[in-house]
Amino acid sequence: MPLQQLTIVWRKELWHPVVVHFPIATLLLASVVGVVMLFKHSENNGPKTARCFIGLLVFGVATAWLAVSTGLWSYNTEVRRICDPSVLKSHRMWGIYAATLYTVSLAVYAVGRMVWVTRLLTYLAVLTALAGAAVLTYSGHLGASLVYQQGAGVRQPSADCNEFME
């Protein structure tokens, strides 16, 4: 197959790695900011960290579900190519769990801000975000092992690299 036909547009399994790094970065950072927020009580820093926390969560949760969606889209292709599909299934399961936990964290925090402004709900939101971070890290580890150990989504060039010849 000519190299021009192998670009990202034509390979649906490549949309997942394009998207997935955004929620990994923003949601893990949101967890850290959440912990910082619990210890920042000053008038100047408190609102800023709170805005930062909710901003990261909103962007992270939106892109997390987009990542789940693109992952499910490429599932059928990769499950037929890799050597151990059980890792792919675990990655899918833990990815959905991570997205769910951060969604719950966002919902709890939003409710706490809009309806009952209680410290307890903030603690609960941050705790859920920390649980999400642990699950997200494990899911990320599984995703990395799929790529680097099983070559998921990775196209193998021909032995003579002929398709790269000018």
Added chain:
Amino acid sequence: MITAVAICGLLVFQSCGEENKKTDVVESGTYQGVAEEVDPGEQEIYVRTADGKLLELYFTDQTALTTAGGSPAEFSELTEGGNVEVQVEKKGNRLEPIAVKIL
């Protein structure tokens, strides 16, 4: 209450997911069994063999699907609960269906 909803949500995901299905990996060969689940969307079947093992098989372009008489068959002819004979090749921890015969 919110935590309970979250836990329920996780359980729903877990119960809906295929990852709950405990499947087996067998050696390359030919096996007879019952098509316990047929998924036309994913072009996938689960086959329960006579010795109770559950084989998860994703069809590929190379999978030959035939009737008992040997003539080519369509995936839609596979029915849940129907008897099948599958020839599989073990590749790592994955089973590749080489041939599936509807009995």
